Amino acid sequence: MTVLMAWRDDWAVQIDEVDAEHRALVEQLAAICARFDATARPALSTESRALIDALSELGESTRQHFKREEELMESIGYAEIAAHRTEHAMLMAEYAxxxxxxxxxxxxxxxxxxxxxxxxxxxxxxxxxxxxxxxxVISSSQPPEDGDR
Ligand SMILES: [Fe+2]
Known part of the structure; x- marks a missing residue:
């Protein structure tokens, strides 16, 4: 059985470019699950390689997403960037x-x-x-309150 893997709006972080990329990652995984689901027709001997290739592509998409997120963090001078970078590196290592x-x-x-x-x-x-x-990111893009000026 395929695990339900559809995007849910309550996963949105309300930054369009980030949400679009998260959604694309979820959809990429859903396509892999549908293609390599265990209840699908019996596996061919060549399919192990195809599955690993597909999962590696998902890893590469995620790595690129992390890179763009880190650039966004840099652009707003995000204070927790070091911790977030470390978390990205740990997630990639875990996946590898x-x-x-x-x-x-x-x-x-x-x-x-x-x-x-x-x-x-x-x-x-x-x-x-x-x-x-x-x-x-959302706070950094909002104009300062009157009292802050
Ligand atoms: Fe992300």
């Missing part, structure tokens, strides 16, 4: 470990637990530190 393990096992299908692992990894990021960062 997972993919290496699956590659070693010759995994060619994603069962429910495997789909959930990748989904939780993405949601850790979207629903975690990004909330604080988004609040800082």
């Amino acid at each position: 470990d997972l993919i290496r393990q699956w590659q070693a096992e010759g995994l060619s299908r994603l069962d429910e637990a495997a789909q959930e692992s990748v989904r939780d990894w993405i949601l850790d990021h979207i629903l975690g530190a990004d909330r604080d960062f988004a609040q800082a």
Whole structure:
């Protein structure tokens, strides 16, 4: 069975470019889950490579998203940038470990637990530190209150 992996509006951090990228990551994962779902037709011997390639592409999309987020953080002088950068690096390392393990096992299908692992990894990021960062971006783009001038 495919784990339900549709974008939910309450995951939005209310910054259009960030939300669009998060949504694209969720959709990329949903497509992988649909293609390599464990209840789909039996796996072909070539599909382990195809699955690992697809998961690696998702990793690369995420890495590029993290890079753009870090640029955005720099542009607003976000105070917690170092911590957020570290979190991005840890998430990428965690993902690389997972993919290496699956590659070693010759995994060619994603069962429910495997789909959930990748989904939780993405949601850790979207629903975690990004909330604080988004609040800082939104505050930085608002004009100062009268009393602050
Ligand atoms: Fe993000």
